Amino acid sequence: MKPTVRPAGGRFAALDGVRALAAYAVIGTHVGFNSGRTQHPGILGPVLARLDFGVTLFFLLSGFLLYRPFARHSLGLDPRPRVGIFFWRRALRIFPAAWIFVVVTLTWLTTYAVHPTDYLHYLLLIQTYDHHDYDPNLTHLWTLAVEVSFYLLIPAFAWVFGRRSAGPLSAARRQLAACAGLGVVALAFNVIQGQLPISNSQALLWLPGYLDWFALGMLLALLTCIPAELGVWPRLQQNTAAWAQSLGTCWVIALVAFLIATLPVGVPYTLAPATWWQWTAQHYLFGLAAFFFLLPLVLGPANGVTKALGSEIAHELANLSYSVYLWHVPIMLLLQRELGYESFRGHFMTMLVVTIVATTAVAAVSWHLVEQPLLVHFSRGWRGRSAPDRHASTTANTQSS
Numbered sequence: 001m002k003p004t005v006r007p008a009g010g011r012f013a014a015l016d017g018v019r020a021l022a023a024y025a026v027i028g029t030h031v032g033f034n035s036g037r038t039q040h041p042g043i044l045g046p047v048l049a050r051l052d053f054g055v056t057l058f059f060l061l062s063g064f065l066l067y068r069p070f071a072r073h074s075l076g077l078d079p080r081p082r083v084g085i086f087f088w089r090r091a092l093r094i095f096p097a098a099w100i101f102v103v104v105t106l107t108w109l110t111t112y113a114v115h116p117t118d119y120l121h122y123l124l125l126i127q128t129y130d131h132h133d134y135d136p137n138l139t140h141l142w143t144l145a146v147e148v149s150f151y152l153l154i155p156a157f158a159w160v161f162g163r164r165s166a167g168p169l170s171a172a173r174r175q176l177a178a179c180a181g182l183g184v185v186a187l188a189f190n191v192i193q194g195q196l197p198i199s200n201s202q203a204l205l206w207l208p209g210y211l212d213w214f215a216l217g218m219l220l221a222l223l224t225c226i227p228a229e230l231g232v233w234p235r236l237q238q239n240t241a242a243w244a245q246s247l248g249t250c251w252v253i254a255l256v257a258f259l260i261a262t263l264p265v266g267v268p269y270t271l272a273p274a275t276w277w278q279w280t281a282q283h284y285l286f287g288l289a290a291f292f293f294l295l296p297l298v299l300g301p302a303n304g305v306t307k308a309l310g311s312e313i314a315h316e317l318a319n320l321s322y323s324v325y326l327w328h329v330p331i332m333l334l335l336q337r338e339l340g341y342e343s344f345r346g347h348f349m350t351m352l353v354v355t356i357v358a359t360t361a362v363a364a365v366s367w368h369l370v371e372q373p374l375l376v377h378f379s380r381g382w383r384g385r386s387a388p389d390r391h392a393s394t395t396a397n398t399q400s401s
Contacts (some may be wrong), residue, residue: 014297015061017309020317022054022061023324024356026140029054031332031352036344038269046262049269053258055143056213056286060294062147063217066090067154071218071225074162074171083155090151092378093322097371098144099123101326109330110137111337128205137330142205149207150214172232175222182215190283194276204279216291220298243292244299247306250292257289323363323371331359 032038032048039045072078102122106114112135125145127133133142161178162171186209193203203209223240226232243250266282267274274282297306308314332355339354341347 012065012298013310013315014306015065015294015309016318017311017314018057018294018297019061019321020314022057023317023321025051025054026325027328027332027355027359028352030140030329031355032348033269034332034336034343035341035346035348035351037346037348039344043262045269050258050262050266050282053261053286053289056290057293058143059146059210059213060217060220060287060290062150063214063219064221064294064298065217066151067158067218068221068225070154070158070162071175071221074158074164074175075168075225075227075230076164077225081155086155087151088378090148092374093371094144094148096374097323097326097366098125098141100366100370101323102138102141105137105330106135109334110135112137128202131202133205137333140325140329145205146207146210153207169230169232172222172226172230176219176232176236179215179219179222182218183212186210186212186215190276190280194280209283213287213290216287217294220291220294224298240295241299244296245301247296247300247303250296250300254289254291254293257285257292261285261289319372320360320363320367323366324359327362327366328355328359331355331362 028048029038029051032045032051037045038049069078069081073080102119106118106122118132118135121127121130121132122138122141125141125148127138128142128145133139157178161174163174164171189203189208189211193209223237226237228237228241261282265278266285267278297309300306332351335354335358336343336351339347339350341351
C-alpha cells in the first residue's frame, strides 16, 4: 500500500470538523467539571472528565499543519517557506483575538482583583512561567503559551533537520529521526519534572512536556509528503498507509486508548493532585488516541465521514473554534453567576446548552468582525510568496483545558 502524497494546495478538509469537535469537547469537560457532573457514577462522568482530549488533537493539528510546508520544502516539493511571513501569520492569528479577550475579561468579566501587571502577563502569554495564571477565567490560556513556544521551534527544527543539501532521502530520514528525538526529550523532561510535587509544578505547562504530541503531528505531515519510492523507512510508510485505509480500525484503536484513559489510571476527576504515573499514563494514551484518530483523515481515502467533517458547516465552525476556546470559560462562569448556580451543584445540561450557544455567538462576532477582516487585509500579497496549507494560515489550532 503506497501513501498518498498530496499536492501543495491540497486541503485536508476533514480537519475542519476535527477542530470544531475538539473545541466543543473542551466546553464539555469544563462544564462537566464545574457542574459536578464528572464526579457522578456511570460512564458519562469519566468521559466528560477526559474531553480535554481536544487539547491533544489541537497540538497534533498544529504539528501537522504548520510543519507540513517545511517538510515539503525539505523534500524538494515546494519553495522554502518564508520565516518572517510564517511568524507574521501566526502572530496575526493568535494575538488580536487573544488581546481583545484578555482586556475584556480582566476589565469586566473576572471577579478577581486585577493588577496592572496582570494585563501584561496575559497579553504577552508569559503567565505560566511565574505562577501568574491564577484567574480561573484565564487558566486555559496556558496552551497558547505552549503554542507560541512551538511556533518559535518550527523554523529552527526545519533548518537543522530538514536541510536539502544532502538530498531528500537524507532530509526525510533526519526529520523522522528528529521527531522521535522530540518524543525522547518530552519523556526526559517529564521524568525530571516528575520528581517535583506535581500539584505545584509549572513545568507541566511548558512546551517540552508536549513536544511528543507536536512530534506526532509532524510525523503525520512527513508521511503525507514522502513519496513511497523514496524508500526512507519503507516498513513505516507501508504500515501507516495500510492502517490509514481503514478508518474504522484506526478509530477503534483511538477509542480504546481514550476509554482506558477514562479509568482511574488517568488524572483524578476532582481537584485532587494527580500522581506522576497518572499524568503520564493519560498523556501517552491521549497521544496514541489522537494519532490514530487523525491518521485515516490525512492518509486515508475519502468517505462519508471525511466528507461530513469537511462540510461547509464544519468549516464555519472551525473558523470559530479559536474564539470558542478563548471565550468559553469566562462565559460559562458569568452565566453560572447570573443563573444563581453554585459550582459542583448540578445543572449540567442547562449550563452546557447556554454556554455553547452564548460562546458560539460571541465567537461568530469575533471571527466576522475582527479575525477574518484582519486576515483578509494583511494576507494580500502572501500568495505566491509562501505556500503553506490553507488551514495553517487561516485557523489557530490551539485550544486547551
